[in-house]
Amino acid sequence: xxxxxxxxxxxxxxxxxxxxxxxxxxxxxxxxxxxxxxxxxxxxxxxxxxxxxxxxxxxxxxxxxxxxxxxxxxxxxxxxxxxxxxxxxxxxxxxxxxxxxxxxxxxxxxxxxxxxxxxxxxxxxxxxxxxxxxxxxxxxxxxxxxxxxxxxxxxxxxxxxxxxxxxxxxxxxxxxxxxxxxxxxxxxxxxxxxxxxxxxxxxxxxxxxxxxxxxxxxxxxxxxxxxxxxxxxxxxxxxxxxxxxxxxxxxxxxxxxxxxxxxxxxxxxxxxxxxxxxxxxxxxxxxxxxxxxxxxxxxxxxxxxxxxxxxxxxxxxxxxxxxxxxxxxx
Amino acid sequence: xxxxxxxxxxxxxxxxxxxxxxxxxxxxxxxxxxxxxxxxxxxxxxxxxxxxxxxxxxxxxxxxxxxxxxxxxxxxxxxxxxxxxxxxxxxxxxxxxxxxxxxxxxxxxxxxxxxxxxxxxxxxxxxxxxxxxxxxxxxxxxxxxxxxxxxxxxxxxxxxxxxxxxxxxxxxxxxxxxxxxxxxxxxxxxxxxxxxxxxxxxxxxxxxxxxxxxxxxxxxxxxxxxxxxxxxxxxxxxxxxxxxxxxxxxxxxxxxxxxxxxxxxxxxxxxxxxxxxxxxxxxxxxxxxxxxxxxxxxxxxxxxxxxxxxxxxxxxxxxxxxxxxxxxxxxxxxxx
Numbered sequence: 001x002x003x004x005x006x007x008x009x010x011x012x013x014x015x016x017x018x019x020x021x022x023x024x025x026x027x028x029x030x031x032x033x034x035x036x037x038x039x040x041x042x043x044x045x046x047x048x049x050x051x052x053x054x055x056x057x058x059x060x061x062x063x064x065x066x067x068x069x070x071x072x073x074x075x076x077x078x079x080x081x082x083x084x085x086x087x088x089x090x091x092x093x094x095x096x097x098x099x100x101x102x103x104x105x106x107x108x109x110x111x112x113x114x115x116x117x118x119x120x121x122x123x124x125x126x127x128x129x130x131x132x133x134x135x136x137x138x139x140x141x142x143x144x145x146x147x148x149x150x151x152x153x154x155x156x157x158x159x160x161x162x163x164x165x166x167x168x169x170x171x172x173x174x175x176x177x178x179x180x181x182x183x184x185x186x187x188x189x190x191x192x193x194x195x196x197x198x199x200x201x202x203x204x205x206x207x208x209x210x211x212x213x214x215x216x217x218x219x220x221x222x223x224x225x226x227x228x229x230x231x232x233x234x235x236x237x238x239x240x241x242x243x244x245x246x247x248x249x250x251x252x253x254x255x256x257x258x259x260x261x262x263x264x265x266x267x268x269x270x271x272x273x274x275x276x277x278x279x280x281x282x283x284x285x286x287x288x289x290x291x292x293x294x295x296x297x298x299x300x301x302x303x304x305x306x307x308x309x310x311x312x313x314x315x316x317x318x319x320x321x322x323x324x325x326x327x328x329x330x
Numbered sequence: 331x332x333x334x335x336x337x338x339x340x341x342x343x344x345x346x347x348x349x350x351x352x353x354x355x356x357x358x359x360x361x362x363x364x365x366x367x368x369x370x371x372x373x374x375x376x377x378x379x380x381x382x383x384x385x386x387x388x389x390x391x392x393x394x395x396x397x398x399x400x401x402x403x404x405x406x407x408x409x410x411x412x413x414x415x416x417x418x419x420x421x422x423x424x425x426x427x428x429x430x431x432x433x434x435x436x437x438x439x440x441x442x443x444x445x446x447x448x449x450x451x452x453x454x455x456x457x458x459x460x461x462x463x464x465x466x467x468x469x470x471x472x473x474x475x476x477x478x479x480x481x482x483x484x485x486x487x488x489x490x491x492x493x494x495x496x497x498x499x500x501x502x503x504x505x506x507x508x509x510x511x512x513x514x515x516x517x518x519x520x521x522x523x524x525x526x527x528x529x530x531x532x533x534x535x536x537x538x539x540x541x542x543x544x545x546x547x548x549x550x551x552x553x554x555x556x557x558x559x560x561x562x563x564x565x566x567x568x569x570x571x572x573x574x575x576x577x578x579x580x581x582x583x584x585x586x587x588x589x590x591x592x593x594x595x596x597x598x599x600x601x602x603x604x605x606x607x608x609x610x611x612x613x614x615x616x617x618x619x620x621x622x623x624x625x626x627x628x629x630x631x632x633x634x635x636x637x638x639x640x641x642x643x644x645x646x647x648x649x650x651x652x653x654x655x656x657x658x659x660x661x662x663x664x665x666x
Contacts, residue, residue, distance in 0.1 A: 056569050088571020095569070100562035103581050105588075105659050115570045161660040177570060 004031040004073075005185050005217045006055065006091075011068035013050065014285075015060055022285040024050045026293065027068070029243045029312050029320075030236040032185065037211055037218045039232030039249070041225065043264070045282055047241040048221050052189050055219070056093065057083020072185070089119035092178030092186040092216075097194040098170035102162035108170075109158025112177040113138055119181045138180075145176040148213075149206060168199035175207065179214060186211075186218045192227060204230050225268050229253055237261050240282050240293040243312060247319030257315070258323050260294045292323070300325050331656070334666035335649065342645035347399075349641045350634065354395055357630050363387075367628035368411040398634070407638075408631035412623055417635045420620065425639065426510025427497060428609070428616030432539065432601045434513075434532055439540035439601075440594055443547025448586065450548065451555025452578060462548055469545035474604050478538040478611040485534060493531050495613035502527060535612045539604050543597045550593050554586035561585075588659050595651030599644045 013025040024047045032038040042048050050060055055070055057077050070077040072091065077083045087093070095101040103111060116138035117130055128134055139158070146154035149172040162170060171191060178186050188207070192200040208231050211218050220232055228235050228249060236246040237258065245258040256262040263278045280297035283289050289296050295305040304324045312322045357364075365381040366373065382388055386397055401408065407417040450462040486494040497512060498504060505515035505524050512528035558564060559582055567577045602618075609618035617636055624632035656663035 053569075058568060084571070087569065093566070093569045095562070095566045097562060101566040103563040103567070103585060104661060105585050106581065111567075114567075114572055114576070118573060118576070119571050163661050 003034065004071075005034050006219060007031040007069070007071050008051070008055070009069045009071075011051075011054070011070060012066040013054060013059065013068075014064050014066055015050070016062040016064065020286050023288050024063075024241050024285050025054075026241045026288065027243065027309065027312070028238065028241065029068075030246050032217050032219050034184065035211075035215050035217050036233045037208070037220055037231055039228040039235035040219060040221045040238065041223065041228060041235055041264070042238035043223055043282065045240075046238045047285075048223075048238065049189075051238075052187060052221060054078075055187060056087045056091065058087075088115055089181050090183050090185065092181060092183040094171075094174055094178045094186060094188040094191045096190045098167050098174055099194060101174060102170060104162055107159050107161055108165070108173050109139075109142070109160075112142055112173065112180065113158075115177050116142065116180055122182055142176065142180055145179045146173065148179070148210065149173070149176045151176070166199075167195050168203065171195060171199075171203055172206070175203075175210070179210060179216070182214075184216060186216055188218055188220045190222050191220075193222075193224075200227075207231060225253060225265055237264070240288065241285060242293050242309070242322065243320075244294065244322050245319065246312075246321075247317070251317060251319050257319070257321055257326050258294075259298050259300050259325075331653070331663075331666050335653070338649045338652070342642065342649075345645060346638060346641050350399070350402075350638060351395065353634055353637045354398065355391075357633060358391060358394070362628040364411065364628055364630040367630075402635075402638070407635040410624070410632045411629045412627045412632065417631045420632065421617065421635055421639055424615060424617045424620045427614060428602070428605055428618060429643075430511040430513060431532065431535055431609070431614060431616060432598065432605055433511075435536040435539035435543065435601055436594065436598055438536055439543030439547055439597065440590075442540070443544045444551050444587070444590060446544070447548035447551025447590070448555050448583060451552040451559065451586070454556055454559075459552075462552070466545035466548050469541050472541060474538050474541065475607045475611055477541060478534065478608055481534045481538060482611070492534055493527075497531050497615060498524070498527050535608050535614055538608050538611075539601050542604070543594075543601065546593055546597060547590050550590045551586060554589045555582060558582040558585045584658065588655060588662075591651060591654050591658065595648045598647045599640075602640050602643065 008028055008030055011025050011028040012023075014021050014023045016022075028047070028051060030038070030040070040048065040051070050063070053059055054063070055077060057080055059065075065078055072086050075082050075086065077086065102108060113135065117135075121138065121141060124134065124137065142158070143154045146157060151157050151169060151172055157165075157173070165173065171194075175191070178188075191207070192203050195203060204227065207218070207220075210216070220227075222228060232249050234246065234248050235252050237244050237252065237260065239260045245252065245256065245261045252261060253265065256265055260278075266276050267278065278297055283293055283296060289306060291306040291309050292298070292301075295301040298305065302324075310322045310324045310327075312320045313327060315321050315326070363378070363382075365378045365385060365387055368385075369378045369381055386394055389397070398408075405418060407421075409415065410417050410420055413420055446462050446466075450456075450459040453459055481492075482494055485492040493499065502524070505512055505521050505528075506519055508515045508518065513525060513532070516522070516524035516528055559578075561582075564577055564582060567581060568574070572581070605614075605616060606618035606621055608614070609616045610622050613619070617639065621633065621636045623629070624636065652662075652666075656666050
């Protein structure tokens with residue numbers, strides 16, 4: 001447990017909005033170990049974005065932590081001051097949409113150097129002022145990582161504007177931005193969703209290689225099991241703000257035990273010949289069903305499912321599972 | 331960029347031709363007889379007819395327009411019926427006063443509009459924001475001539491801290507004519523008393539003209555800042571550890587300037603037309619009051635020439651605006 005890079009334990013978070021109190025996260029629980037690529041899978045609206053922002057120490061406006069902890073190497077990310085020290089510097093971030101993430105009126109070099117300016121490099125001289133020589137150091141480091149993400153002619157690329165790059169190249173530059181500060185964890189928020197399929201493949205391969213080369217752990221958020229299969233060592237599945245199942249990628253993909261995991265996987269077009277879906281719709285966080293939030297849509301639901309939220313139990317094969325029907329398996 | 335500049339300058343020419351043609355037609359078809367205006371109140375019909383013949387007013391309209399264009403192309407805009415001087419000379423006399431007034435008003439509107447708008451956007455839904463929004467609606471809804479008279483009542487008649495009219499106190503010698511802008515001329519020749527008086531005289535007319543502009547620029551800046559602060563790139567900048575202050579300045583702010591800058595260009599045109607009324611109220615010896623006199627006295631040559639000058643200024647200012655946008659946004663620069 002103690003060697004976890006990132007641990008999210010029993011996190012319950014609600015957001016006060018105009019429509020009332022939305023219970024966005026309900027006992028989210030998973031951990032990322034050093035050097036591993038951890039997948040976080042869930043549909044749109046399951047609380048992924050809120051979770052990402054909370055891990056970065058930037059919970060949405062009006063958010064309230066009801067219970068639980070979020071810690072980076074034992075340091076409390078729910079403390080804004082602590083989080084400010086960690087984000088950018090020790091947790092790199094790769095955004096979802098490379099077309100929107102850059103400020104269009106500044107050069108990409110200026111924008112990525114800005115990350116290094118405020119986060120610094122671990123081997124920067126202590127207490128050094130941000131001057132020409134420090135900036136030159138940062139620039140050299142940036143060129144090094146731009147080369148690692150295979151941007152041709154990195155020196156020249158620094159002075160170009162975002163719109164002068166393709167989406168794939170922009171995503172590579174953003175990956176370089178996440179790697180530049182030598183973080184031990186990278187948070188990747190659906191980094192391939194906005195890209196076309198061939199570019200997606202290249203970016204995934206690159207991420208896989210970089211994670212290994214730089215020995216950096218990654219929390220890879222996605223809604224796509226195809227992506228999970230390609231890049232993740234382990235995966236945690238979320239439904240409507242609840243962690244339902246966590247295990248190694250082969251365990252989850254080849255033998256899903258939570259009904260939701262199985263049904264979500266069946267929706268993947270490559271895995272089924274006919275187009276299927278999950279009947280019903282995701283419950284509103286304003287009025288979540290009691291107990292297991294998947295129960296209203298679950299074919300195996302019984303009274304036990306709605307009476308109490310099933311706890312996340314360690315099962316015999318090492319996975320964690322929150323389903324009353326699988327408790328005998330655990 | 332140079333090619334863009336040349337192309338845009340050439341494109342002004344057809345615009346000005348169209349503007350002249352429209353003004354020309356409106357004047358000629360409007361029913362007022364310029365010959366009668368020149369001849370004066372005591373003229374006999376024969377005298378008026380002779381003037382008509384001299385001026386070519388009996389020729390077909392296309393011929394008249396063509397003759398006017400040919401003369402104008404040679405720098406001859408005719409003689410003013412009112413001042414009996416060449417219109418070109420009159421305009422050169424009057425133009426600096428209007429330029430000084432509108433430039434000061436534009437600077438005032440830009441600085442205040444962008445500052446208020448940006449702060450309102452950053453402190454969205456604060457008391458400051460609500461105040462700016464209410465005041466800017468009021469500012470847009472206020473008629474400038476009414477506002478001018480109110481200013482005069484309060485600051486000149488009541489508090490007696492600002493001069494009522496003109497560019498300088500009566501009898502005060504203007505600074506040497508270098509640019510024609512009193513603020514500049516008095517400053518470069520070291521006449522600080524003149525500078526101070528010129529400044530005091532500028533305050534009320536400039537504030538009056540800029541009022542609507544401050545409101546417009548503030549509203550555009552505010553919404554641009556709000557949009558930029560909620561943009562994906564601002565969220566990204568936050569997620570990778572930029573400090574909040576740094577995100578605002580320069581990243582959000584520079585992005586937010588593109589729209590207001592367009593507005594500033596458009597406003598310049600509005601300012602020049604609003605100067606027409608405001609100059610009359612403040613007895614400001616500029617093109618606006620000249621134009622009003624010209625219209626009232628059917629001084630067609632003067633009206634045409636002033637229209638041409640205002641049109642040309644408007645065209646040039648908009649080219650400057652486009653070039654500023656190129657500086658602010660590299661994507662715009664690429665299309666130049």
